[in-house]
Amino acid sequence: MAVTLDDVWHIAALARLGLTDERARSLVAELNTILEHMDVLSKIDTTEIDGLAGGGASGLPLRPDIGPPIPLARERETFAPSMRDGFFLVPRLSTHEDPEAAS
Amino acid sequence: MTPADRRGALGVLSAAELRDSVANGEVSPRTAADASLDRASEVRAWRDGLNILLYEDHDDVHRQANEVAVRREGGDVGPLAGVPVIVKDNIATTALPTSCGSRILEGYVSPFDATVVRRLRDAGAIIVAKSNMDEFGMGSSTENSAFGPAKNPLAPTRVPGGSSGGSAASVAVGIARIALGSETGGSVRQPAAFCGVVGVKPTYGRVSRYGLVAFASSLDQVGVFGRSVDDAALGLQTIAGLDPLDSTSVAEPVAAYRGAARGSMSGVVIGRPKEYFPADLDPRIREKCDAALEALRSLGAEIRDVSLPHTDLAVQVYYIVAPAEASSNLARFDGVRYGLRIEGDGLRGMYEATRSSGFGPEVTRRILLGTYVLSAGYYDAYYRKAQQVRALIKRDFANVFKSGVHLLFTPTTPTPAFELGAKSDPYEMYLSDIFTCTANLAGVPAMSLPIGRVDGLPVGGQLMASHFEERQMFAAAFALERQLGAGAHQ
């Protein structure tokens, strides 16, 4: 499976990464080189494996439905790029753009 | 006493010995802290400028030292009282910035401490500085830091390893006896090997990840560097244990790692997996490994040839799984709530400008790779497949440990520290993880300790154990360290 320039633009958009034309072009080769090495995996027989791998597999611990919340040692305003009246501010979205449409 | 004298006097003390000196009043926490700060200044002034530390706050260090002294007055002396510790830049601290070696978090000061930091502080340790690292943990050389590469103190034209290069170098050069790093594919063991110090990756779930900025969540663990095995054991002992703030941390009781020291290795079976000793392995490294195995044998261990057949797939699996999880973990860096924000054309433009300016080329590459292998049409062939092969790798370890083998011994890295700029091809760089990333994929504990020098450069030997068998792993490490003696650094 070879990665094309269109693929690179598509995944850069999914990942919200801005790329210059030059960078996008060089990434085609970089990604293809890396992915070529991965092809060997497709030849491995994994029919008897469930594949839910991961380290600590003792079931999900649960916590009681009580506070208090984890405290912050300093106010949000100290690390937020832009706040007003307690809200985080971002450039305005069009009101008809629903979240999933923006992806 | 001059600073140099003071340092000389303190520098020979292990962390435990320093702590005891603080406990019985011989040394004040302030003295210990200042010795560390002085050493850091001295190192910084070296002609080559090693660039191993990123952030220090001397006032805060003195406040911490004072707090330890006050507690001492009240009879409260923790297991690390007065011991200076370096913390990697991707572990959250409220007193110093946490920038993960990245522009996108430049200047960000976390409003909460990582659990491991809290445990160190509770134990009386003094957090002296944050150390340099490959951006977001992505790299094997600390050349991918947005704040300049770090250099190997033993050979400043060479890399200290990565991604925890700064922490490894700090311990190597005597700024602290203990440092925290993080592991995803070998980022503690490999720099430990390159810098001639001890580096430990605990079992996945042994140490809390709360406050460790996530790279690949199913692989990440906080790791510990020590000047000696005892330093590393004390460090791990202090931070290990269940944390209710981390759903992947495990309730397994923490054994006494320092108490594992004993001379004899009789009854212990050590496996020598053939896949880690390929025909083209550097013969000088092979020689050091053989000498180490011989040392263990002379103490009564049985050395057995074993096989971990899927080892040759580990790098491929790692470089699909880790970037995939990273692509998702790094989505939160969007300029909205913290960190760098660069305006662009509307919201979308802001996201793209912020993330393209904020992330370096390796991070960008891995986010794209990770996004690709998770994307529609490729998920099954890449991510799902890689996780399935990962299960096979994990099973290789389980099979060997079930067959009567207690520990595995391998070289930590295929080469000693390479030159800065030597590995320009990303995949070539990825191959430096070849002996270490299997332990991360399987979740087993692993550690590197110095077993000799090649052309004056340190070589590391790696021990691996079964899940939660750190005590057994440390036992062998203590024994090997003692047996090799000065030979570990020759």
Next chain:
Amino acid sequence: MVVGLEVHVQLETATKIFCRCSTNFGAPPNTNTCPVCLALPGALPVLNDHAVDLAIRAALALGCRVQTTSVFARKNYFYPDLPKGYQISQFDKPLATDGCLRIGTRADGSPIDIRITRVHMEEDAGKSIHDRFAGVTAVDLNRAGVPLIEIVSEPDLRGADEADAYLRTLKRILEFIAVSDVSMEKGSLRVDANISARRVGETTLGTKTEVKNMNSFSGVVRALEVEFARQCRVLDAGGRIEQQTMLWDANADEVRPARSKEGSHDYRYFPDPDLPPLVVPLDRIDRLQRDLPELPAARRERFRTDYPALTPYDIEVLTAGPAIGEYFEHVARQSGDPKTAANWVMGDVLATLKATDQAIEHFSVRPDALAELLTLVRDGVVSHTAAKQIFGIMVKAGGRPSQIAERERLLKVTDDAALVAWIDEVFAEHSAEAHRFVGGERRLQGVLVGHVMKKSNGSADPKRVNQLLGERVGT
């Protein structure tokens, strides 16, 4: 019209699903936040036990099979009120599957059963407010991390009215089991619809569109009608339906395509490595099943058999919510007269609750007090009219009915002398009417009785008054 509904319901927990922040409504912006729901670097999720209970309860009430192992997955996309850049949800291993909701019966008596594909847990996003400040969007993350369940139905609904019935039935059940306050107005219940059209008799499904942004049940109904009409127009003209997301605009009474990029969305779901699989032991599921309160359908059926005097309408009203049924039953059992109890609850109690904007759980007239009052009426101690008065007093000031009756002199007066005295007074005060009555206009008898009741402050025995009046005109 073929419709499937996806309903998101906020679970009524004290804290968020993955952190200990409060879920209380109306706090100043971003004050119910912490490192976890702010997605600060290094923060990690820890699952709320009570949210799991509520989710399982809902799934069981909907007849679902609860999986002993389910997996949380990341749904990856970028939006300012989605702090992590992904939503923790469940994908191919949800908490529960294969449920069913009976929403009514057809003309031929067959039941309308809507299959429920799945119920899964997920976290809510924050709120983006676009018009508070000029040129920017304001983000409040108080809601980010509030626990949700998503209930997905098969496309079994045939018509907007069925969709309405489905939502009402669903809401009633969820209220009954107290997992949510299920209010579209408050945002604790949200609906997305999938709708397609096909010719009568066709068995394959047409291309569906997704309709979002409805804020009320009637909005859902209208949006479906409008979109169906649009789809029919397209199909009748020989065109094809484009699979897309439509947004309902209630003001303009139209649906509009959402401005989106080509194609479907690639959320790159994968199991969340920060959360091991959720294991729910069978005995926990069994316990939650046993502890489920009586569901509306079961209660309706039981009322039908236990209280044969009630009409279907009575039963409908008395099972509208869990508390009203409990109140009614308490009164019915204690007074021994279910029909009268029903009349009082459906009449005076509900009217008072509405007028004073109270909930029946906190109503000042407790069921045993009302039951006592009904007993007084039945035993002839107070008249019906007096009872109404006593009721009014209890609403305002509480108290026991028998004590109030004595204190207010509302005990039924049956003594002829007293009654005659009142009748004489009434005849004197309303001489014109009295005259006509005596002259033959029988229908004025009721009016005169009413005057006597008023004069006697409700204590006169109306039956005896009627008899006495009858005697005066010789009947």
